[in-house]
Amino acid sequence: MDGHRYFAPDLLAGEVAVVTGGGSGIGFAIARDFVALGADVVIASRSAERLADAEGRIAARTGRTCASLPCDVRQEADVDRLREFVTARYGPATTVVNNAAANFFMPAERMTRRAFDAVLSTDLAGTFNVTRGLVPAMLEAGRGLVLNITLAEPDRGFPGFSHCGAAKAAIVSLTSSWAYEWGGRGVRVNGIAPGPVPTEGVAANMLGEHDPARAFAGAATRIPARRLGTPEDISAAAVFLCSPAGSWITGQNLVVDGGFSLNVPPNAGA
Numbered sequence: 071m072d073g074h075r076y077f078a079p080d081l082l083a084g085e086v087a088v089v090t091g092g093g094s095g096i097g098f099a100i101a102r103d104f105v106a107l108g109a110d111v112v113i114a115s116r117s118a119e120r121l122a123d124a125e126g127r128i129a130a131r132t133g134r135t136c137a138s139l140p141c142d143v144r145q146e147a148d149v150d151r152l153r154e155f156v157t158a159r160y161g162p163a164t165t166v167v168n169n170a171a172a173n174f175f176m177p178a179e180r181m182t183r184r185a186f187d188a189v190l191s192t193d194l195a196g197t198f199n200v201t202r203g204l205v206p207a208m209l210e211a212g213r214g215l216v217l218n219i220t221l222a223e224p225d226r227g228f229p230g231f232s233h234c235g236a237a238k239a240a241i242v243s244l245t246s247s248w249a250y251e252w253g254g255r256g257v258r259v260n261g262i263a264p265g266p267v268p269t270e271g272v273a274a275n276m277l278g279e280h281d282p283a284r285a286f287a288g289a290a291t292r293i294p295a296r297r298l299g300t301p302e303d304i305s306a307a308a309v310f311l312c313s314p315a316g317s318w319i320t321g322q323n324l325v326v327d328g329g330f331s332l333n334v335p336p337n338a339g340a
């Protein structure tokens with residue numbers, strides 16, 4: 071079920087939202103549900119084809135249109151173009167969802183500096199670039215929202231994915247710092263930490279030679295709720311945090327994972 075069905079249909083009317091990585095997986099679900107709830111939305115990522123396809127699917131599912139712009143979040147010039155595009159089309163952004171990310175399995179002793187940089191520049195610097203590009207107009211307007219898609223307790227490590235864990239830990243820290251610095255000026259900043267959500271991005275980039283179906287089934291047994299997450303589980307939380315219902319929530323990293331981060335041993339309580 072699309073995440074927007076839980077909410078009043080005009081909940082996000084008047085908002086102008088940018089969703090990075092909004093052409094696939096979790097970002098697509100967030101963009102679709104924001105559109106369905108009345109927000110004007112721009113989705114941005116590297117692939118123009120992926121974005122065009124997502125625009126079509128969002129229109130078909132919601133009956134409303136969104137806009138898209140190819141943008142590599144690693145490039146400040148691309149982010150400048152994104153800001154100009156959004157402002158010309160809908161007015162200054164009031165919400166930014168930093169969802170775009172890169173991640174792939176790589177044992178730490180084999181990780182090259184280029185591989186480390188590929189992930190850090192996308193996840194951490196990308197989050198910085200897009201936020202730095204869009205937040206000044208929010209501060210000027212005295213209202214705005216930043217939502218960073220993170221990880222649960224990344225400071226505890228992410229074996230096999232140490233580059234991504236380091237980036238997400240830094241993003242959680244940025245979430246707290248930004249919330250503190252901007253809270254008095256009407257801008258809230260939060261994170262959502264998804265548990266395992268079997269997207270095509272995870273299957274293609276994270277599982278190596280493993281059979282995705284078997285890997286996902288194995289992960290499900292380690293989740294107290296006994297099921298994997300869906301993009302809609304994450305988008306429903308995103309809508310809540312980016313709506314007036316979340317107006318006294320800032321600086322948080324909301325874990326949405328069916329209890330996965332409790333780290334319950336397999337079969338405990340079964």
Ligand SMILES: CCCCCCC/C=C/C(=O)SCCNC(=O)CCNC(=O)[C@H](O)C(C)(C)COP(=O)(O)OP(=O)(O)OC[C@H]1O[C@@H](n2cnc3c(N)ncnc32)[C@H](O)[C@@H]1OP(=O)(O)O
Pocket residue numbers: 171172173174175176182183184185186188189192234265266267271272275276285286289
């Ligand atoms: C069971 C469920 C568990 C769920 C936990 C989930 C937690 C978090 C999940 C996610 O973040 S999912 C998001 C996954 N989605 C993506 O990663 C999509 C976008 N990613 C990509 O397109 C690429 O991976 C990339 C890294 C962004 C490509 O960037 P770039 O073009 O700059 O890199 P390259 O020049 O191609 O390579 C740079 C460097 O990195 C190495 N490398 C790149 N991709 C991989 C890979 N898939 N596997 C291994 N190594 C990779 C590449 O070899 C280069 O290093 P050198 O060889 O030159 O040393």
Ligand SMILES: NC(=O)C1=CN([C@@H]2O[C@H](COP(=O)(O)OP(=O)(O)OC[C@H]3O[C@@H](n4cnc5c(N)ncnc54)[C@H](OP(=O)(O)O)[C@@H]3O)[C@@H](O)[C@H]2O)C=CC1
Pocket residue numbers: 090091092093094095096097114115116117118120141142143144168169170171172173192196219220221263264265266267268269270271272
């Ligand atoms: N799925 C899961 O289990 C979990 C996911 N997460 C987080 O959720 C978010 C979404 O992941 P998910 O939906 O699974 O994965 P996807 O691979 O579907 O999403 C990643 C998106 O990021 C975009 N992207 C990648 N690099 C760049 C770049 N340089 N500039 C702009 N856009 C870029 C991709 O589009 P394009 O190729 O067109 O650029 C793609 O749409 C990520 O932040 C991820 O770390 C966190 C914990 C668990």
